[in-house]
Amino acid sequence: MPTPPTFQCQQYQTHVLCQCCLQPMPDRRVERNRLDDESIPQQHCTICYRVFCHTYWGCMKNECYGCLGRFKEMNFGQKCLKTIVNNNPFESAILKDWMTATGKNVKQLLQECVQKLDAGEYTCSDQSQFSLTSNSVVCYGCGVRNFRDLAFQFRRDLAADQLPAYVRSRSDCYWGKGCRTQFNKPDHAKRFNHVCEATRTS
Numbered sequence: 001m002p003t004p005p006t007f008q009c010q011q012y013q014t015h016v017l018c019q020c021c022l023q024p025m026p027d028r029r030v031e032r033n034r035l036d037d038e039s040i041p042q043q044h045c046t047i048c049y050r051v052f053c054h055t056y057w058g059c060m061k062n063e064c065y066g067c068l069g070r071f072k073e074m075n076f077g078q079k080c081l082k083t084i085v086n087n088n089p090f091e092s093a094i095l096k097d098w099m100t101a102t103g104k105n106v107k108q109l110l111q112e113c114v115q116k117l118d119a120g121e122y123t124c125s126d127q128s129q130f131s132l133t134s135n136s137v138v139c140y141g142c143g144v145r146n147f148r149d150l151a152f153q154f155r156r157d158l159a160a161d162q163l164p165a166y167v168r169s170r171s172d173c174y175w176g177k178g179c180r181t182q183f184n185k186p187d188h189a190k191r192f193n194h195v196c197e198a199t200r201t202s
Contacts, residue, residue, distance in 0.1 A: 001058035005040060016043070018053035019139075020067035021060055025053045043068075045139035047126050052139055065140060072114045072134035074143045076106055084151045086177050090189040094167055095155045113150035124149035152177065156195050167193075174200040 007026060009015075015024040025043070029051075032040040041055040045068060052068035053059050059067050066075045081099075085091040099109060114134035116122040124146040126132050132146060160168050170191065173179045176198035182189040 002041065002055060004057035016051045018059060018067070019050045020052050020054070020064055023053065023060070025056055027051075042137045044137075045142055046132070046136045047130050047138055047142040050139060055137065067140050068137060069143075070134070071132070071136050071138050071143055071146070072111065074110065074138065074140065074147075076110065076140070076144055076147060078106060080144050080147065081106065084148055085155050086148065086152050086182075086194060088182050088189055088194055090182075090186065091155065091195055094163065095151065095158075097164075098158065098162065109151065109154065110147060113147065113154055116153070117150060122150050122153045152195065172196045172199065174198065 007028070009026050014027040016027040017024055027043070028040050029043055031037070032042065043053070043056055044051050054064065054066050054068040061067075065077045066073075069075075081092060081096045083089060083092050085095050099105070113122060117124060117127070117132070118134050124132060126142065126146055130136070132138075138146070170193045173182070173188075173192035173194050173196070175181075176196045177194055178198055179188075179192075179194055182192075182194045
């Protein structure tokens with residue numbers, strides 16, 4: 001948990017509600033920007049601009065993994081692995097199994113992904129519009145969405161000899177990662193590789 005700032009609310013202090021725990025905290029966003037004072041924690045997501053309290057004094061909601069933080073420091077937890085590769089449970093399970101076999105955890109995967117993001121090797125949804133880097137402050141929702149983009153590229157870059165034979169033997173789906181059938185027909189998701197680009201457009 002972060003150490004709360006030594007700050008005493010004055011009369012008429014404006015407060016905002018954390019969008020995770022719905023508890024009030026002093027709104028110091030204008031003060032932080034006006035003074036260019038980084039000792040005042042950022043209170044909003046760089047992407048969606050929603051307000052969260054985790055970087056300010058630590059969100060106390062029971063199921064909160066850390067609702068706001070630097071992208072490289074986010075704690076996405078194991079639950080994100082279920083759909084981490086293009087929201088496709090089967091392709092995600094392949095990556096999860098590889099992580100288990102190699103002893104890699106979610107935080108280590110994230111670190112490798114954001115290093116490639118900073119190096120310009122990987123891209124993600126909000127990179128260009130918001131100049132997203134590993135140091136950008138993001139909320140859990142925006143963070144995991146961009147993490148999925150990076151994890152897709154990480155899975156794509158795994159050498160064939162690191163994957164099981166049943167994975168390597170599959171043909172690429174014509175529609176690639178944009179295939180809609182992969183989400184509602186598990187058998188199709190299993191029979192064809194969707195960690196690829198489309199080779200058919202109509």
